[in-house]
Amino acid sequence: MVPEALVQDIEEQTVEDIRTGRVAVREQIEGPSGQRLWDNIDGSWTKPLPAEQAPLFLRKLVYRCDACHEASNIKGAIPEHIRQVLENVKTHQRARIKAELVGRETIQVCTGCKTAFPSRRQQGVRHLERVRAMGPAHANAKEVLMARFSLGPPQGAKQ
Ligand SMILES: [Zn+2]
Numbered sequence: 001m002v003p004e005a006l007v008q009d010i011e012e013q014t015v016e017d018i019r020t021g022r023v024a025v026r027e028q029i030e031g032p033s034g035q036r037l038w039d040n041i042d043g044s045w046t047k048p049l050p051a052e053q054a055p056l057f058l059r060k061l062v063y064r065c066d067a068c069h070e071a072s073n074i075k076g077a078i079p080e081h082i083r084q085v086l087e088n089v090k091t092h093q094r095a096r097i098k099a100e101l102v103g104r105e106t107i108q109v110c111t112g113c114k115t116a117f118p119s120r121r122q123q124g125v126r127h128l129e130r131v132r133a134m135g136p137a138h139a140n141a142k143e144v145l146m147a148r149f150s151l152g153p154p155q156g157a158k159q
């Protein structure tokens, strides 16, 4: 049995509902043994869903950044994410890792975002590289609307 409210929620979900965030997200439904679906956002199988719910879940849509794994049900969240990533990349172009003495310990601090790292490892340097590397991927990033669930993992899709 599918709860009435849930059927309505998912069946009546339109692109507009997703854009406005009107539809509640309730994908973690447990039921009697049933069908598992592939969660395209988490990259994993769901818990078994009651069989009659699967078709409804297959209709759920989600916004996604096509340059990384960022996803959201809220309109505007992905363009905002892309904007922030590019902003962050810009701040980090001229950032460097600076040694700072805190008490008796030396830590490394990123001058771009003030994140602190233990001094021993190369974490600070790797942080800079990682942030900067997001730049090229996000330069032409766009928001895509995609199915949240499918019957199985995509074949040869870039993850
Ligand atoms: Zn992204």
Ligand SMILES: [Zn+2]
Binding pocket: 092, 095, 110, 111, 112, 113, 114, 115, 127, 131
């Ligand atoms: Zn930083």
